[in-house]
Amino acid sequence: MNNLPDNYFVFNSIGIIHSPYKNKAPNQPLVNDQSEFKIILNKKYSEGLKLLNTFTYIYVIYYLDKVIRNNKMVISPPWANQQKVGIFASRSPNRPNPIGISVVKIKKIIDNIIYISGIDAFDGTPLLDVKPYIDKLDAKPDANYGWVEKEDNENHLALHLQGVPHKH
């Protein structure tokens, strides 16, 4: 691990994300909000959660371990009418560094377990980091939808918002 080239970096799993999504199947049926989504942090990091419960939202950062990489730079999301978009203009999991980011609500934190709102990550996804989502820093009222605006995106965004893993 110390013999990696300069521009390679090693990260390690600091916990596991648990969700109702067990399979790789795309576009799974929507589940209701009562499903349990939680992050089990490795116990050695428990102290690092101190005061995290004072935040409404957090960033969950994870390793997209289910992705089969294809190195495509331009993709065409199945829901987007053949629109071709660059991988960096999409949230597709199939990207050079398969890092996933989701904004979720904290429901409660008990010891090393963070109970959260829906997340579009499969059960067992390795956790890389948790950060507080801070109002002025991260909430941009003038954000837009970019190229997605032109597409029939309602169903697609609903998948993200309800935390349902799906193909892009």
Add this chain to the structure above:
Amino acid sequence: MNNLPDNYFVFNSIGIIHSPYKNKAPNQPLVNDQSEFKIILNKKYSEGLKLLNTFTYIYVIYYLDKVIRNNKMVISPPWANQQKVGIFASRSPNRPNPIGISVVKIKKIIDNIIYISGIDAFDGTPLLDVKPYIDKLDAKPDANYGWVEKEDNENHLALHLQGVPHKH
């Protein structure tokens, strides 16, 4: 690189972030917005930027290569009146996986270069990923400041918002 344990993952730099911040010094003087901040993506990924320019904001995800790790789980930001907070309740760069995330505005994209608004990353920071910041998905109007609300946080948030690297 293929002999890593199961819970370790290798990422590689896909570009470099350029900013006016050359040193490790904390709380550098604020610079005006005219300073140049840009991301130079490795040319082999240029095609992946297709239609990224249709978004107002992007997430920039990077490797915090200047951090000297100390493995502390509870920290006390110098600006926060001795308040002790968990590392995951802070945006401190000194965390188990030193991944930085900033929300920035796109100014323009020319070939493999993304010109952006201020970012609190040092010049030469290795880039891991760029993702579109999507309105309903990422902009949370009911986000809060958590424990930061109780502190004199105005100057500190200003550093983030103007993109000035500093200690937490």
